[in-house]
Amino acid sequence: MANTKTNLSNSVKTLKGLQSEVQSINRIALSVDCVIFGFDENKLKVLLIRSDLKKYQNTFSLLGDLVKPEEDLDTSAYRILKQRTGLNDLYLEQVHTFGEVGRHPGGRVVTVVYCSLVNVQHHRLKTLDHDLHWHEIDSLKELLFDHKKIFDHCYVWLQKRVQEHPLGFSLLPNKFSLRELQNLYEAILHKKLDRRNFRKKFFSMDVLVDIGEDEQNVPHRPGKLYKFDYEKYEKNKKKWQGIDF
């Protein structure tokens, strides 16, 4: 064990010594990558960018960037989103950090991955970089580096997370019908749900507010529109909890 005394939290040393150690030993770059989910035409999508590397010109990539020394990880993720989508205040959550030695051909790059959920309608208003594309998640093939693996991880994360936390609403317009909400869940979970039970379940969770308006321009009986009420959610959090021992 004595031969391990060269590391960060062993052997007595001064703060100053620690500082120089921190600044000299590490040659690892740190990036943030964002898996940005959207929902459009009843399909779950992910926002990708055409790789800016000549060698990988026809490959798409997640949106990411190196973390700046003076910014928090979350701040970095928000910055990337802001730069790329023009939007603030998106739902954002850290999911996992990927750091295999060979994952990036540019050297050792460890990437902290965030998931974000955006309302595509709203988003479409902004003019965007032409290399950005919303890809259907079902037809995703190869991505840059290990980005496909990262995406797969995040998609599984989303499927689980959406059942224990009301983050799905971030993918919808402020006003939505229950049908739209159900379509969203069906797209994320990739299975059909019973319409009556779905409705019952959401009402019992008590996070929706009937805003007294109906859908417009639908070729059939319009449904009522609802909005998500975060305060109601806070009061009814326990209903979103899973199994208990």
Next chain:
Amino acid sequence: MANTKTNLSNSVKTLKGLQSEVQSINRIALSVDCVIFGFDENKLKVLLIRSDLKKYQNTFSLLGDLVKPEEDLDTSAYRILKQRTGLNDLYLEQVHTFGEVGRHPGGRVVTVVYCSLVNVQHHRLKTLDHDLHWHEIDSLKELLFDHKKIFDHCYVWLQKRVQEHPLGFSLLPNKFSLRELQNLYEAILHKKLDRRNFRKKFFSMDVLVDIGEDEQNVPHRPGKLYKFDYEKYEKNKKKWQGIDF
């Protein structure tokens, strides 16, 4: 948006250019910290080390180290565990990455946090560093830097994770009684459980094997001993899943 063209995945550039970018821009150190849970005397514990920094001599700290440029994050975590506990093959899982700018006085250090669960009985056989201590989680006060915050996050993680994945067994000896298993869950979840329902639940999950032995040296009727069967778990995974829509 044009003024954002200096980052990792924008603007067309060569792989070579990317390499030098990766190697020059980042001045961020990367560490791994391990929250090592143990279970002893019916109490949940965490393995801490007395800080090796003069300034923080009376403060305890998680076990961590800088990540080496040539090692994967998981490898790094395993190395730390091996060095500090002498054990291989411990349960290990990445939980979260903490990277606030001011979290470490030695400079910008982003830390990837892993949780590990060890069998304290087994562990005690090894001779350990004298600065290591098993602390009861209930009486944890201040820890080094943001380690208390990190610990709290991991404890919440454990409480949730133990209900959806059979990782708790890593905290027990190979052979255990149902009472010991229940004590473990009660310690982790911090609440009393009904003995009959607990037993029923675990049997219905179908991951335990009766090994045909009884407890020894207990001052009362001995309980049967069981072991955890990972293959059975693989077959019955779905029973560990939470709510479904």
Next chain:
DNA sequence: CGAATAATGTGTTTATTTTACACATAAAAT
């Protein structure tokens, strides 16, 4: 303008899961 179309809105019955709860049994200690 009426009929056909298409999706909304609502309740009940059944099955499953979870909770609450009590007594006989086996070993150890006295």
Next chain:
DNA sequence: ATTTTATGTGTAAAATAAACACATTATTCG
């Protein structure tokens, strides 16, 4: 042998989830 202590088991009630059908409302088309 009696007392102590914790094990081992089952059932009834309550809550939750699943399966399922029909009347309603707006639109579209003839």
